[in-house]
Amino acid sequence: MTNLVNSKIFHLLIHESQNLNVYVSISAPEDSPNTDGIHTGNSNGVNIFDSHIATGDDCLSMGDGSRNVNISGVWCGPGHGSRNVNISGVWCGPGHGISIGSLGKYEGEEDVNGITVRNCTLTNTDNGLRIKTWAPSLSSTVVSDVTHSDINVNNVKNPIIIDQYYCPGGSCSHEGESSVAIKGVKFINIRGAQRRRLV
Numbered sequence: 001m002t003n004l005v006n007s008k009i010f011h012l013l014i015h016e017s018q019n020l021n022v023y024v025s026i027s028a029p030e031d032s033p034n035t036d037g038i039h040t041g042n043s044n045g046v047n048i049f050d051s052h053i054a055t056g057d058d059c060l061s062m063g064d065g066s067r068n069v070n071i072s073g074v075w076c077g078p079g080h081g082s083r084n085v086n087i088s089g090v091w092c093g094p095g096h097g098i099s100i101g102s103l104g105k106y107e108g109e110e111d112v113n114g115i116t117v118r119n120c121t122l123t124n125t126d127n128g129l130r131i132k133t134w135a136p137s138l139s140s141t142v143v144s145d146v147t148h149s150d151i152n153v154n155n156v157k158n159p160i161i162i163d164q165y166y167c168p169g170g171s172c173s174h175e176g177e178s179s180v181a182i183k184g185v186k187f188i189n190i191r192g193a194q195r196r197r198l199v
Helices: none
Strands: 002-005 009-015 016-024 024-027 035-041 044-049 051-053 059-061 065-074 083-092 098-103 112-123 127-133 142-156 158-163 179-192
Touching: 009 016, 009 024, 009 112, 009 127, 024 035, 059 065, 059 083, 083 098, 098 112, 112 127, 127 179, 142 158, 158 179
Parallel strands: 002 024, 009 035, 016 044, 024 051, 035 059, 044 065, 044 083, 051 065, 051 083, 059 098, 065 083, 065 112, 083 112, 098 127, 112 142, 127 158, 142 179
Antiparallel strands: none
């Protein structure tokens, strides 16, 4: 297993790649901004297994053009356009959780589809499972065929969040709707506890 420590921006950027398997340990301080663990973009057939990710931002994020991404056995925490991504056995935390996006900020962004996230643990993260899109959007990207299953969330502020008015820093106008379509997203057997009381 490879260890990545205290990188700025992305610890591991997977871009224009095919049929890739990843087993990794990533760490950065919980209060370090823009220290994403793994980000995929314009890639097909990415498998992320049995990894431990603790950052100050997204543990994992799938950007435009990500397809067939599988995530399993990931432990994430604490902390913050892809095709066929398989994420399995990942531990995430601290950080901002496992995210699709942000999408819609730029023209010409590609669709994100075939994302599978299963058997993962998120601990002490701000968000658990998240989809984030900009409004107004500069592209009509489609997010589809996404399955999250068998996920443990422990002390997570927002276990599941779909935000179509994503605006980091709060300085966006929101003078329009998000044109990013979200369809075929499943959440199966998500269990655990969150940090705040439900209203």
